Amino acid sequence: MLANVKLDKLVLEYGNIPLNFFHALEEEGEISNIKSTEGFHYHRCLQISKKSNAYIKFYYQSKYEIWKPFGKLRLETHPKYLSEFSTLLKKLKEISRDIYFVSTDVAFNIPLPLNNIFVTSNTGRQMNIFQGTRYFGGKGQRRKHGYCRIYDKKEELASKGIVINDELTRVEIVYKPTRPIKLEELLIEPPSFNKLYTGTIINLDNQLTPIYKAILICLLSGKMAINEFSRHYRRVLKKQLDSQEQIDFDHVLQSAWVEQISTIKGILLGESNE
Structure with missing residues (x-):
């Protein structure tokens, strides 16, 4: 991906x-x-x-x-x-x-339409939808660890007068350790988001039974949230999604984390990045 x-x-x-x-x-x-x-x-x-x-x-x-x-x-x-x-x-x-x-807020920019990206919580957080944006976490949890929002970045840029040709979806997750970490130690404690969320790239033509294809269409359109379905449907849907491409948040983040934190350290501590 x-x-x-x-x-x-x-x-x-x-x-x-x-x-x-x-x-x-x-x-x-x-x-x-x-x-x-x-x-x-x-x-x-x-x-x-x-x-x-x-x-x-x-x-x-x-x-x-x-x-x-x-x-x-x-x-x-x-x-x-x-x-x-x-x-x-x-x-x-x-x-x-x-x-x-x-x-920090960690932003995953995925060059696909919003209705091709499906994210579920692995820790029981309920998803809410407001004006097309999907949220995991309430209004008062905006700065809490694991708060997540998924939205159409192309549409947001267009509202600011910035036009891009390609589709773009942003998955944004807050990384806030249980305690402040010394800047010098930050590289050895990168975040892990796979344990918090499962991300899937949806292709509705791939090995999905009709009823679960219909469920996914409802979910991806923002008409319904996954917590509105029974546990049975959620459990079977999870198995159905095994045939789809998974988003490995931790793998995508790994190299970018080292590079970007090193740059931040260089500016704040006056260190050379060479």
Whole structure:
């Protein structure tokens, strides 16, 4: 299967950051206050934006610990924007004792129509459908490990005025370890998604009995969710799908993970990738 993987939204954590660090932000771009995330109450929450559309968000120190002279700083951005904030990130590295990885969105881009991609949860997560996008996880779980959404990337790009000729489906899964990981150790702890989800490329002409072909048509069109069928139908459908091409998320991710994490480390730690 031809597919590529990109790391999307990236969240990092820095320790030992003094409040006066924020004076260094004045020359970086347009600064605006933003809302807190994940229900935490931070002392400072702001976003820096550049004319190029590059952005970086900062969430600083719990409001309940503002008496401390130093605090934790969470940083959120897209990996492709890191180089545009290299001066600022260098200052952060000089101040902080450690840099920790918190989470990232892993995007699998598959050059096929959305109605050819079927994903099921291996851990009992129910799928919901909203405006054509399939979700595994509720609204409040957006930043939780394993949250997944599948959507028509070609259609999304078109809505932004970007036209591509080929079909494109995106399967996006959140990787958030149970604890923050030191950036230096990240390469030895790649995510594994095969245990969370089974992905299948559907060819309705391949060895499917009529009733299960009809079920798949309903599922792929977004008219029904798999949890609306009985356990019997779900169990037999799983066997029927053995004849279809499987998406090995872990294999697709393996080489891309090393390459992209190495690039991120190089920017954040000032290391050479050669």
